[in-house]
Amino acid sequence: MRMSQFFLPVLKDTPAEAQIVSHRLMLRAGMIRQSAAGIYSWLPLGFRVLKKIEQIVREEQDATGAQELLMPTIQPADLWRESGRYDDYGQEMLRITDRHDRDMLFGPTNEELITDIFRSSIRSYRQLPHNLYHIQWKFRDEVRPRFGIMRGREFLMKDNYSFDLDKDGARRSYNKMFVAYLRTFDRLGLKAIPMVADTGPIGGDMSHEFIVLADTGESEVYCHADYLDFVVPDASTDYEGDLSPIIEHWTSRYAATDEKHDASRFEAEVPSDRRIATRGIEVGHIFYFGSKYSKPMGATVMGADGVEVPVEMGSYGIGVSRLVGAIIEASHDDDGIIWPASVAPFHVGLINLKVGDADCDRTVANIYETLRRAGVEVLLDDSDGRAGGKFATMDLIGLPWQMIVGPRGLKSGVVEVKERCTGVRQELSIEAAMTTVIGAPEA
RNA sequence: CGGAGUGUAGCUCAGCCUGGUAGAGCACCGUCUUCGGGAGGCGGGGGUCGGAGGUUCGAAUCCUCUCACUCCGACCA
Numbered sequence: 001m002r003m004s005q006f007f008l009p010v011l012k013d014t015p016a017e018a019q020i021v022s023h024r025l026m027l028r029a030g031m032i033r034q035s036a037a038g039i040y041s042w043l044p045l046g047f048r049v050l051k052k053i054e055q056i057v058r059e060e061q062d063a064t065g066a067q068e069l070l071m072p073t074i075q076p077a078d079l080w081r082e083s084g085r086y087d088d089y090g091q092e093m094l095r096i097t098d099r100h101d102r103d104m105l106f107g108p109t110n111e112e113l114i115t116d117i118f119r120s121s122i123r124s125y126r127q128l129p130h131n132l133y134h135i136q137w138k139f140r141d142e143v144r145p146r147f148g149i150m151r152g153r154e155f156l157m158k159d160n161y162s163f164d165l166d167k168d169g170a171r172r173s174y175n176k177m178f179v180a181y182l183r184t185f186d187r188l189g190l191k192a193i194p195m196v197a198d199t200g201p202i203g204g205d206m207s208h209e210f211i212v213l214a215d216t217g218e219s220e221v222y223c224h225a226d227y228l229d230f231v232v233p234d235a236s237t238d239y240e241g242d243l244s245p246i247i248e249h250w251t252s253r254y255a256a257t258d259e260k261h262d263a264s265r266f267e268a269e270v271p272s273d274r275r276i277a278t279r280g281i282e283v284g285h286i287f288y289f290g291s292k293y294s295k296p297m298g299a300t301v302m303g304a305d306g307v308e309v310p311v312e313m314g315s316y317g318i319g320v321s322r323l324v325g326a327i328i329e330a331s332h333d334d335d336g337i338i339w340p341a342s343v344a345p346f347h348v349g350l351i352n353l354k355v356g357d358a359d360c361d362r363t364v365a366n367i368y369e370t371l372r373r374a375g376v377e378v379l380l381d382d383s384d385g386r387a388g389g390k391f392a393t394m395d396l397i398g399l400p401w402q403m404i405v406g407p408r409g410l411k412s413g414v415v416e417v418k419e420r421c422t423g424v425r426q427e428l429s430i431e432a433a434m435t436t437v438i439g440a441p442e443a
Numbered sequence: 444c445g446g447a448g449u450g451u452a453g454c455u456c457a458g459c460c461u462g463g464u465a466g467a468g469c470a471c472c473g474u475c476u477u478c479g480g481g482a483g484g485c486g487g488g489g490g491u492c493g494g495a496g497g498u499u500c501g502a503a504u505c506c507u508c509u510c511a512c513u514c515c516g517a518c519c520a
Contacts, residue, residue, distance in 0.1 A: 016449085092519070144519095151519085386479095389480090390479095
C-alpha cells in the first residue's frame with residue numbers, strides 16, 4: 001500500500017477527550033473515529049488490525065472443533081421473554097420497536113438466539129456435542145462508556161456456546177475453550193492470566209476471566225507471579241485428548257479478580273515477594289452454566305436411556321475490539337504503538353526519504369515490489385514530506401520493521417533497517433535488509 | 444443514575460471574569476529557501492463561537508432552557 005493513496009488521518013496533537021494511552025494512540029494513528037459516546041468507526045489502519053485479531057481468534061476456535069456461524073444483531077424480544085432476561089437485563093439492553101410495533105432488541109449477547117437455533121434442530125444425544133461461535137457486533141447501552149474502544153457501547157465480540165449431554169461433557173467443552181484462550185492471547189502477544197471470576201448476570205457456577213495485567217485496566221486483580229512464566233500449550237495440542245493437566249497447571253496458583261478475592265488465602269498461598277496486586281483488562285470470559293437457558297427454553301435431547309434431558313451449556317466470550325486497545329496498552333512507548341508481528345497492520349514500513357531522487361525512487365520501487373511478491377505487507381511512505389515527519393509517523397503507527405531509503409545511504413549501497421520493538425537501527429545492504437525483514441519470525 | 448467539567452477554524456487551545464468589528468499555534472493552499480528524527484520566510488483560504496430563547500443600542504462574553512461530549516463514583520464483559 002502506498003501511503004499517498006492510503007486513508008491514514010494521523011494527528012499531531014492528542015485529542016482532548018482521550019485519557020488513556022491506547023485511546024490516544026488509536027486516535028492519533030488514525031485507526032478509529034468516534035461517532036457517539038462509546039461508538040466508533042474503524043478506519044482502514046484500525047480495521048486491518050481488527051481483522052487480524054479476528055482471524056487469529058477464528059483459527060484457534062476452529063482448531064478446537066468449534067464451528068463458525070453468524071447470528072443477526074437484531075433479535076426478537078420474545079426469545080428473551082422465554083428465558084426471563086427481557087426484564088432482568090435492564091437498561092443496558094437497547095430496545096427497538098419495528099414498524100409493526102413488534103418489540104426487538106440489539107443483541108448484547110446471544111444465549112437465547114443460539115438456544116433457539118439448537119432446540120429446533122437437535123433432538124438426540126447422538127448429535128452432541130456441539131460448539132458454535134460467531135464474531136459479531138454487540139450493543140450494550142453502558143451507563144458510562146469510557147476509554148475509547150475498551151469500554152464501548154458497540155463492540156465486536158467472539159462468543160460461542162457449547163452443548164453437551166452431561167456435566168462431564170460440558171467440562172470437556174469448557175477445558176477446550178480454556179486452552180484455546182491461552183493460545184489465542186499468546187498468539188496476540190499478550191500475557192493473559194485465567195482468574196477465578198464472578199459469573200455476573202449470566203449465572204452459573206464455573207467461570208474464569210482472562211486478564212491482561214495493565215495499570216489502566218478496570219478490574220483490580222490479585223495473582224501469583226509464577227503465572228508470568230507459565231508456558232502456553234503449543235499448536236500441536238490435541239483437543240480430543242485429556243486437557244485436564246493443562247487446566248490444573250494453569251489454575252494451580254492463586255489468581256482472582258476483586259469480586260472473588262480472598263485476602264487471607266492470597267497471603268497464605270502466595271509468598272509476599274510473588275504477590276501481584278494490580279489492575280487488569282478483561283479480554284476473555286468463559287462460563288459453564290448448565291441448564292440455565294436450556295431448561296426454560298426447552299432445549300432438550302433424548303438420552304440413551306430414553307429420557308429427555310435439557311442440554312448442558314457453556315458460553316465463552318472474547319472481546320475482539322477491546323483486544324486492539326489491550327494490545328496497545330501492553331505494547332507501546334513514548335513514540336507510539338509497537339505492534340506484535342501477528343497483528344500488525346503491515347509488516348514493513350518502507351520510507352523513501354527523497355521522493356523525486358531517481359536513485360531513491362528506483363531502489364524503493366524495487367524493494368516494494370520484491371517484498372510484495374514475497375507476500376510481505378508493506379506500507380510505502382512515498383510522500384514528499386520531510387524526513388522527521390516520516391519517521392515520527394512510522395513510529396506512531398508502530399509497524400514491526402522500518403526500511404529507510406535515502407540518498408546518503410545509497411551512495412554507499414546501504415539502507416537502514418529499524419526494528420520498532422527494540423529501536424535497533426542497522427545499515428545493511430539491500431539484500432541483507434530484505435533478508436532481515438522477511439526472515440523475521442511472524443510470531 | 445449521583446457529582447464535577449467542557450463545547451470558539453480540521454486539531455490543540457486563548458478570548459468570557461470586567462459586553463463594543465472573532466484570535467494564536469499546528470494542519471491546509473500558493474510561493475521561496477531548506478531537506479536523514481515533527482524546519483523557516485512571505486502570501487492565502489477556512490469559524491451563523493453546540494442549539495434555542497431572553498437581557499441589552501450592542502452578546503462568544505450576562506441569564507434561562509436544551510443537546511452533545513469528557514472525567515470521578517455506583518453499575519457492568
